[in-house]
Amino acid sequence: MVPAEKKLTWQIDAKSSYFDFNLPEIISYRHLLFRLVRKEFLVNYQQTLLGPLWILFQPLLTMVTYVFVFNKIIGVPIGGKTPPVLFYFTGIVLWNFFNDSFSATSKTFRDNIHIFSKVYFPRLIVPFASIITQFLRFLIQVAFLIVILAYFMVFKNLKFTVNAYIFAMPLVILVVAMISLSVGLIFSVITAKYRDLGNFIDILVRVLLFVTPVIYPLSAVKEHIRWIVQLNPLAPLFELFRLGLLGEGTVSPFYLLYSIIFMIFSLFTALLLFNKQSSKLIDVI
Template sequence: MSKGKAVWDWEINSKTSFWGHGIPELWSYRHLMVGLVRRHFLLNYQQTVLGPLWILFQPILTLFTYVLVFNKIVGIQTGSIPPVVFYASGIVLWNFFSESFTGTASTFKDNAQLFGKVYFPRIIMPISVINTHALRLLIQLLLLFMVVGYYSIFSSFSIHFNIWILAFPFTIILIGIFGLALGLLFSVITAKYRDITNLVTLGVRLFMFITPVIYPLSTVPENLRWLVQLNPLTPLFELFRLSLLGEGYITSYQLLYSVVITLLVLVGATLLFNKQGDKLIDVV
């Protein structure tokens, strides 16, 4: 304190800023974030029959459906990768993106009462949602590794690890960032316009069909491949399979495109979220 003027560590006022909060302030709320991750994780499985087993049951049921419909009935070829392994890798990765996106897109709508009563950096909430789904992803990756291991031992399918294995965590991080970025952007929009929530749910379902989840990019006709390659997730899904399974269609330009788009969306969405966050409390 100097000349009667108090010096504060933190100051809460009505001003908003595009730049939001500094790293030191966010770090001071790390214990809150851990508590929110625990809350999000447990809340989904309380008063359920299978409890946390739903984390594995849902992708297993989806895997069975995809193999039956898209491989057996439709006849989509998956190259040298067994259909079960191919679809399992796509399901695990897509679940992480779609759940991260939809979970953060409803940040203000789901937490309006909490935001109106307690102060903390608003961005803590969507980050905790992403961390929760990252924890779910780790559990589902164990299932994927078991499926890959089974087919490597009991079939002709074999994995030859190379330098691309280093890109495995890189793809997961980028997909999580892209899900967070889109979620931050649409959380502001859905807070103002509630009906957009329905479009988000529908849009995610349609978005899957222009993402190589149920088909490899190499099977897409040349005249339509450009449409799938416009999707920033396409290079990341192909890189994920290339790093883990040794087969994927990707170029350095496509990967650079995906990284640039992801970072641009993240920066723009974060600035908008920080600027509008406190104002939206009165709207929701």
């Protein structure tokens, strides 16, 4: 007799599920993930004059501009005893992390359709690679930030004591990363379907910068309009980041919890939407 037929182990259906989250499959493609991260670095800095130094130059130049425009010309009060250079650089580094991660993940479909339409692999690998790339860049910038901080302590007699909030840093980074990933994923699906919304994203991000405490501290916002900034789930994270690194910031547990809940909610929405839509979108783009 013929031995019992071996089971057919996989199945492709006409319907895709919201909950089709196959973690072992993603893990089996981890080498692709690392290669994609490596590719980002290699491709971005090949045939450039300064190479990877751009990772530092870009925030440095932005910082110089901000110090000049917002501090010297307009005179935005930053309060406290922190030198403007450190104040702005801290905000810029975290903002860049959010901004670059978000804009990279929101282009997941648009920029990779030529690969997605030719070969199957778990699509989440691509946005994950974007986030990891941005995270590495962020780490390099943070290291540079610490160098600047050390400079101010040694040569400018800046009094700085490490406070307990430094231990909240991993949480801040995680929440910022997850918010940018999930909002980016949601927009990657939406803009693949409705292309014109891509323009909207740029404006949205620009507006968001102004309601995030990057160029001003939350404490400098007038009481009666402070709620606008506090509505932004990123705001407490930026304040906490400064509090941890520079010892100055306004953080309340309530708003921090609000950010975390926002993160969980958006992450769920993003993964469900992405699972449901990612194979359908290939026909649409």
